[in-house]
Amino acid sequence: xxTNRSCKDRKPGRRGFLKQAAVLTGSAVPWPGxxxxxxxxxxxxxxxxxxxxxxxxxxxxxxxxADSSEGLIMVDGGHSxxxxxxxxxxxxxxxxxxxxxxxxxxxxxxxxxxxxxxxQQGVQIIAHENxxxxxxxxVWQRWSGITFSPLPAVALPGTTFFDDGMIRxxxxxxxxxxxxxxxxxxxxxxxFEDENVLVTGGLVSNRRWPELDWSTGGYIxxxxxxxxxxxxxxxxxxxxxxxxxxxxxxxxxxxxNQMYLTIFDRLHGSFIKSESLAEILLEKPxxxxxxxxxxxxxxxxxxxxxxxxxxxxxxxxxxLKLP
Ligand SMILES: [Zn+2]
Numbered sequence: 669x670x671t672n673r674s675c676k677d678r679k680p681g682r683r684g685f686l687k688q689a690a691v692l693t694g695s696a697v698p699w700p701g702x703x704x705x706x707x708x709x710x711x712x713x714x715x716x717x718x719x720x721x722x723x724x725x726x727x728x729x730x731x732x733x734a735d736s737s738e739g740l741i742m743v744d745g746g747h748s749x750x751x752x753x754x755x756x757x758x759x760x761x762x763x764x765x766x767x768x769x770x771x772x773x774x775x776x777x778x779x780x781x782x783x784x785x786x787x788q789q790g791v792q793i794i795a796h797e798n799x800x801x802x803x804x805x806x807v808w809q810r811w812s813g814i815t816f817s818p819l820p821a822v823a824l825p826g827t828t829f830f831d832d833g834m835i836r837x838x839x840x841x842x843x844x845x846x847x848x849x850x851x852x853x854x855x856x857x858x859x860f861e862d863e864n865v866l867v868t869g870g871l872v873s874n875r876r877w878p879e880l881d882w883s884t885g886g887y888i889x890x891x892x893x894x895x896x897x898x899x900x901x902x903x904x905x906x907x908x909x910x911x912x913x914x915x916x917x918x919x920x921x922x923x924x925n926q927m928y929l930t931i932f933d934r935l936h937g938s939f940i941k942s943e944s945l946a947e948i949l950l951e952k953p954x955x956x957x958x959x960x961x962x963x964x965x966x967x968x969x970x971x972x973x974x975x976x977x978x979x980x981x982x983x984x985x986x987x988l989k990l991p
Pocket of ligand 1: 774776851870879
């Protein structure tokens with residue numbers, strides 16, 4: 669295996685400090701994207717991108733599977749709710765092929781449902797260091813009220829990195845890039861240069877707002893910075909796999925970047941006028957995008973809240989308090 673210099677490998681099963689707390693479900697706000705609404709919908713769709721690549725579109729996230737000379741490489745593993753359907757589809761498309769590696773583009777459960785079963789098979793799990801850290805501890809997601817228990821040691825990424833790099837897996841050269849403070853603080857993109865396929869990670873959802881998880885480092889300003897990194901990768905012929913929804917083209921990705929710039933501009937203007945969240949929502953700052961992206965209240969609330977942690981009282985060094 670070839671990795672960049674900042675890539676770290678860990679032996680599984682040595683994280684004795686892990687807390688094995690049970691999942692506590694607190695007073696969860698019934699957000700449109702919450703798990704309860706996905707409970708019955710486990711229908712998946714598959715799409716062949718080539719004879720060695722498969723896109724699986726699940727009810728809450730996408731999974732890309734690429735075959736290599738050493739076995740299957742998964743980029744994200746879906747939610748455990750539809751693990752059975754996912755791996756049945758993979759087995760039908762790649763009969764008899766073993767699993768070689770699994771990337772987590774971030775820590776959310778919609779991406780990490782295959783970690784434990786594949787980790788138990790000794791499959792190499794790869795992620796940004798921050799993703800591994802969130803997965804290895806209890807996370808209280810303040811905006812949803814949900815507390816996520818740590819993953820068991822065997823399900824944690826054993827290969828982590830801090831910055832952009834490349835890893836060789838069999839005959840595949842897989843490039844990855846870090847998007848600092850995007851929709852979490854561990855978001856990465858993955859690029860298969862040989863087939864010109866880019867997986868965006870959680871920054872990009874197609875026809876649905878992303879869950880801007882400021883509890884674990886997401887920030888709308890960081891999303892804009894991250895588009896700069898992401899847009900440096902594709903060309904006009906790249907197949908772009910968002911975290912959710914249909915494949916995208918480069919013009920569609922650029923249009924999303926422009927959309928978030930427009931929304932950020934409007935939010936910024938509202939902050940200068942000291943408007944409340946309720947006032948901002950009444951002004952409908954996403955109006956022209958809602959037909960494509962859906963009801964915006966959750967996204968705008970999270971975007972607004974994500975800015976609070978970056979504000980300082982100019983008279984003080986203390987952070988302003990979140991209302
Ligand atoms: Zn996510």
